[in-house]
Amino acid sequence: MIVRDFNKLKDTNRAVSDAQWTSVRMLLADDGMGFSFHITTLYAGSEHTFHYKHHFESVYCISGRGAITDLASGETFEIKPGVMYALDQHDKHTLRADEDLVMACCFNPPVTGTEVHREDGSYAPADTAAE
Numbered sequence: 001m002i003v004r005d006f007n008k009l010k011d012t013n014r015a016v017s018d019a020q021w022t023s024v025r026m027l028l029a030d031d032g033m034g035f036s037f038h039i040t041t042l043y044a045g046s047e048h049t050f051h052y053k054h055h056f057e058s059v060y061c062i063s064g065r066g067a068i069t070d071l072a073s074g075e076t077f078e079i080k081p082g083v084m085y086a087l088d089q090h091d092k093h094t095l096r097a098d099e100d101l102v103m104a105c106c107f108n109p110p111v112t113g114t115e116v117h118r119e120d121g122s123y124a125p126a127d128t129a130a131e
């Protein structure tokens with residue numbers, strides 16, 4: 001069994017940040033679960049375009065308000081506590097945080113923790129994370 005405390009991990013190298021978001025990786029690839037599990041906070045006023053071409057991702061809103069736009073269809077959905085979205089088509093999307101958005105995210109395949117967003121909004125495939 002694995003038991004971890006967000007409040008301890010947030011001050012370790014399992015917390016990855018850029019200027020507009022921070023993500024605490026509760027589970028990573030080397031935990032052997034087949035998915036990774038992150039608590040990601042997107043800061044109020046920020047907007048993010050991501051395109052996880054090599055991963056499936058589901059995201060559950062714990063707190064905050066914002067919106068997600070599916071860039072293929074142009075549809076926009078409100079994000080608020082209780083709402084989940086799943087990028088089952090590797091959907092390219094824009095997330096807008098009107099307030100700090102705290103999201104619980106699962107990635108399949110799991111991220112290793114070393115990925116950085118590439119120009120196209122993706123993370124590299126699992127077996128080439130360092131590329």
Ligand code: 9YT
Pocket residue numbers: 021023024038040050059095103105
């Ligand atoms: C909510 C969201 O887009 N999560 C993406 C994952 C986050 N950038 C991370 O943990 O790497």
